[in-house]
Amino acid sequence: MTRAHQLKVAILISGRGSNMAAIARACAAGRVQATIARVIADRATAAGVVLARQLGLEAEVIEAREGAGRAAFEAALMRSLQDCGAELVILAGFMRILSADFVQHFAGRMLNIHPSLLPQYKGLNTHRRVLEAGEREHGTSVHFVTDELDGGPVICQARVAVLAGDSEQTLEARVLALEHRIYPYVVGLIATDRLELRGHTVVLDGRALTAPLFYPHDDELKQATA
Ligand code: NHR
Ligand code: GAR
Numbered sequence: 087m088t089r090a091h092q093l094k095v096a097i098l099i100s101g102r103g104s105n106m107a108a109i110a111r112a113c114a115a116g117r118v119q120a121t122i123a124r125v126i127a128d129r130a131t132a133a134g135v136v137l138a139r140q141l142g143l144e145a146e147v148i149e150a151r152e153g154a155g156r157a158a159f160e161a162a163l164m165r166s167l168q169d170c171g172a173e174l175v176i177l178a179g180f181m182r183i184l185s186a187d188f189v190q191h192f193a194g195r196m197l198n199i200h201p202s203l204l205p206q207y208k209g210l211n212t213h214r215r216v217l218e219a220g221e222r223e224h225g226t227s228v229h230f231v232t233d234e235l236d237g238g239p240v241i242c243q244a245r246v247a248v249l250a251g252d253s254e255q256t257l258e259a260r261v262l263a264l265e266h267r268i269y270p271y272v273v274g275l276i277a278t279d280r281l282e283l284r285g286h287t288v289v290l291d292g293r294a295l296t297a298p299l300f301y302p303h304d305d306e307l308k309q310a311t312a
Contacts, residue, residue, distance in 0.1 A: 089119075089277075089278070089279060092119055092120055092121040092277070093119065093120040093121070093173055093174055093276065093277040094120070094121050094123040094170070094171050094172055094173045094174070095109075095120050095121070095122055095123060095172060095173070095174045095175070095176055095273065095277075096122075096123055096124045096125070096126060096166075096167050096170055096172035096174075096175050096176065097109065097110075097122060097124075097125045097126070097138075097176045097178050098125075098126050098127075098128070098163075098175065098176065098177050098178065098180040099125060099126070099127050099132055099134040099135075099138075099178050099179055099180055100127065100128055100129055100132055100134075100179055100180050100181040100182065101129075101132055101133065101134060101179045101181070102132075102133050102134055102137075102179065103125070103127075103132065103133060103135075103137045103138060103178070103179065104134075104179075104262060104265075104266065105178035105179060105199060105262075105265055105266065105269050106125055106134055106137070106138060106176075106178045106179075107134075107137055107138075107141060108265070108266035108267075108269060108270055109122070109176065109178070109269055109270050109273055110122055110138070110141045110143060111141075111270075112270035112273070112274070113270075114141075117270065117274065118270050118273050118274040118277060119274065119277040119278055120174070120273055120274070120277040122143050123144070123170040123171055123172050124143075124144050124145070124146060124166065124167075124170040124172065125138040125143050125144065125145040125146070126145075126146050126147075126148055126163065126166055126167075127145065127146070127147050127148075128147075128148060128149060128150060128159070128180070128181070128182050129147070129149065130147045130149060132147075134179070135147060144170070146166060148162050148163055148166060150182070156185060159182075160184065160185060160188050163188075164188070164191070173195065174195050174196070174197070174273070174276060174277075175192050175195060175196040175231075176196075176197050176269075176273065177196065177197065177198040177199070177231065178199060178269070179199075180198070183235060184231070185233075186233035189231055189232060189233050190233065193232070193283070194230060194282060194283035194284075196230065196231040197228060197229070197230060197231065197241075197269075197272065197273070198228070198229055198231045198236070198238070199227070199228050199265055199268075199269050200212075200226065200227050200229065200236050201213065201225075201226050201258070201261050201265070202216070202224065202225065202226065202227065203223065203224065203225040203226075203227060203245060204227040204229060204236060204237075204240050204243070205237070205240075208235065208236035208237065209235070209236065212224075213254045213257045213258045213261070214254050216248065216257070217252060217253075217254065217257065222247065222248050223245055223246070223247060223248060224245070224246055224248050224257060225243055225244050225245035225246055225261065226243065226244055226261050226264055226265050226268070227240050227241075227242070227243045227298070228240070228241045228242045228243075228269055228272045229241060230283045230288070232286075239283060239286055239287070239288050240288075240298040241272050241281065241288050241295070241298060241299065242268050242271070242272050242298055242299040242300075242301070242307065243268075243298045243299070243300055243301070244261075244264035244265075244267070244268050244300070244301035244302070245300075245301075246260045246261055246264065264301060267301065267311035268301055268307070268311065271307060271310050271311055275290065
């Protein structure tokens with residue numbers, strides 16, 4: 087570890103929280119040099135809240151109340167992120183679109199994982215749409231969040247073959263297993279100051295990435311996630 091202190095991260099979830107748990111376990115095991123300052127859910131019913139507490143993490147629910155609108159929600163979210171000292175904000179199955187202002191405040195310090203090979207299949211229900219289109223390949227992408235929805239610079243991708251007989255559930259399960267490997271890996275690269283966003287360019291070890299890191303083709307990525 088090269089930095090004086092561990093990077094403080096906040097993880098935003100809306101549901102199950104399996105990616106949150108994968109990152110938490112990697113930190114707890116010392117494989118990722120980051121501390122999870124807080125888990126924040128935008129839904130009280132998110133199963134990930136219970137899971138986070140079981141993992142010993144501080145978990146908070148910030149709900150957007152009917153009528154109160156996005157501004158009030160984002161103000162509360164911003165306070166919470168500042169309060170816990172978050173240096174990196176990780177969206178992990180977070181289902182609420184954030185305003186351009188909010189995202190800009192965390193430029194280069196906010197990540198998302200999206201279940202498709204971006205720039206293909208932005209938006210929701212990607213597994214279903216991939217099956218309906220008869221694609222032979224699918225996957226997942228970790229990207230920096232910008233105000234272009236699912237359009238920020240891609241850091242890392244993993245692909246899976248679509249198999250004959252796949253359902254949304256079987257396809258999702260294979261994608262999710264890869265997400266649990268690549269997301270902690272990317273957080274680790276940021277925590278050790280190896281990866282950063284400069285303008286719209288992803289820079290790794292001082293060099294611009296000309297294409298996303300690709301699991302399993304990238305050797306270091308393959309070893310780190312083995
Ligand atoms: N915010 C910004 N500004 N930019 C991004 O790239 C973002 C973002 C917020 C969330 C995750 C994203 C995904 O990975 C994400 C990326 C939710 C929706 C959506 O339509 C779209 C994309 C993503 C997350 N949400 C509906 C809404 O009106 C609600 C859907 C629901 O509640 O089921 O916010 O895919
Ligand atoms: C993940 O597969 C993630 O890529 C996807 O939701 C799942 C969350 O699972 N994200 C989106 O679809 C964003 N729109 P998790 O809650 O178990 O981490």
